[in-house]
Amino acid sequence: MGIICEEPPSLLQDLKITIQNVSLVFPSQQTERKSMFLSNIDKVLNFPVETVHFFPSHKDFPPHLVAEKLKNTLARLLVPYDFLAGRLRSNPETGRLEIDCNAAGIGFAVASSEYTMDSLGDLVYPNPAFGQLIVKRMDNLKQDDQPLCIVQVTSFTCGGFAMGMFTNHVTFDGLSFKIFLDNLGALAADKPLAVIPCNDRELLAARSPPCVSFPHLELAKFVDSNVNPPVFDATSEALDFKVFRLTSGNIAHLKEKAKASGGTHKDARITGFNVVTALVWRCKALSWDEETTQGSNNNADRESTLLYAVNIRPRLIPPLPRSYTGNAVLTAYATAKCKEIEEWPFSRLVEMVSEGAKRMTDEYARSAIDWGEIYQGFPNGEFLVSSWWKLGFDEVDYPxxxxxxxxxxxxxxxxxxxxxxxxxxxxxxxVLVSLPSKEMSKFQSLFLNYLA
Incomplete structure (x- = not known):
């Protein structure tokens, strides 16, 4: 049985943060002034990403020394990652979004909290107050001069500290951000770069002329090309949120369930991600509140479309370098009617999920990129599974x-x-789920029963 957080624990609402200093960090050497092309994948992902990395106290590295070392290290790292010190702009001739690599710098803040790290409670449980560990904008700069990255070091009274990082998603996807952190750790330890970054975003440029050779059910056209398309529309509904914790034993149980119901569905890749995502899809689809539809029986015939990201680096011909710094992920999908999702054996759901990634060949990926060139589209589905599970941010070695x-x-x-x-x-x-109260109750019941 998975460990379910029935109710959100008591969370600190105010971390009592004092910002002591905010400054800009510039590349330690002169870098070439140039414009960086952004791919159609990059362009859609023009929104902020915020991460927090918690560190216990270290006798040789009190927080003030860490802050000083990080600031110096970031200056050195902005040489190979020169685009990170640039600014977003629209090309005056083409109107296309790009990065002006103008060495304008990234933000850096030093702060302190009146709490110990242990006082924050369960770090796993998403606390909105963790947003206080991140500076989101530089108040002394104009809107069109905001950095693409801001780092905040916050010390706790126990000697531990948090490194909060604000980045624009156009700069990195999860895999390239992990390499960036590996390089940050390596330079901070006075070692060479762990991986030399590949900054050539032209590698994912659309073909000329564009050639859309597949139907892209996972994408929707965006009519107004002058406005940045939303990845998803926010809802104004009141939402409950819960964390469903699955142990390795739970995941092994789901894999066995997929094998046991295998039958003719032997092509399914029975991975941890695929079985967890199949379970989430089933629970999400069947927890739909039928009162929101026109009639009580509509949910059975309603189509549910699951979306998730696939790394296309190894799938292209030739493969993209592992060191590619841009966004090299495209949206895979699985779609079925809710009555099918309810009736199918678990192996079939796992197969449907695995087919989404299997579909992502070189030609399919190029077709999706070309589709974006024509339609300026964005992902389209009932919901997106966003996985940070295997990115390994907590495996980065720092001094x-x-x-x-x-x-x-x-x-x-x-x-x-x-x-x-x-x-x-x-x-x-x-598994973090946010749903209206009635749907959450259904989701939880389905989730628990399927694990039994």
Whole structure:
């Protein structure tokens, strides 16, 4: 049985943060002034990403020394990552979004909290107050001069500290951000770069002329190309949120369930991600509140479309370098009627999920990129599974040790379900779900019953 957080624990609402200093960090050497092309994938992901990395106290690295070392290290890192010190702009000739690599710098803040790290409670449980560990904008700069990255070091009274990072998603996807952190740790330890970054975003440029060779059910056209398309529309509904914790034993149980119901569905890749995502899809689809539809029996015939991101680096011909710094993820999908999702054996749901990634060949990926060139589209589905589970942010080696925990600062959305690692068990996973109260009750009942 998975460990379910029945109700959100008592969470600190105010971390009592004092910002002591805010400054800009510039590249330590002169970098070339140039414009960086952004791919159609990058352009859609023009929104902020916030992560917090918690570190226990270290006798040789008190927080003030860490802050000083990080600031110096970031200046050196902005040489190979020169685009990070640039600014977003629209090309005056084409109107296309790009990065002006103008060495304008990234933000850096030093802060302190009146609490110990242990006073924060369960670090795994998403606390909106963790947003106080991140500076989101530089108040002394104009809107069009805001940095693409801001780092905040917050010390706690126990000697531990948090490194909060604000980045624009156009700069990195999860895999390239992990490499950026690896390089940050390496330079801070006076070692060479762990991986030399590949900054050539032209590698994911659309073909000329564009050639859309597949139907892209996972994408929707965006009519007004002058406005940045939303990835999903926010809802004004009141939402409950819960974390469903799955142990490695729970995940093994789901894998066995998929094998046991295998029958003719032997092509399913029975991975941890696929079985957890299949379970989440089933629970989400069947927890739909029928009162919101026109009639009580509509949910059975309603189509539910699951979306999730697939790394296309190894899928292209030739493969993209692992060191590619931009966004090299595209949206995979699975879609079925709710009555099918309810009646199918679990293996079939796992197969449907695995087919989404299997569909992502070189030609399919190029077709999706070309589709974006024509239609300026964005992902389209009932909900998105966003997985931070295996990114390994808490495995980065810094001179002061690895993080106790690394996590996104989440905002609760009914159309985004988040998978993130457990703090105590490497192979466990936490599933963050936000739903209206009635749907949450159904989701939880379905989730528990399926694990029984």
């Amino acid at each position: 002061w040790g690895r993080p106790r925990y690394s996590c996104p600062v989440v905002f609760h959305r009914k159309d985004i379900i988040l998978l993130f690692p457990d703090i105590d068990e490497n192979n466990g996973v936490n």
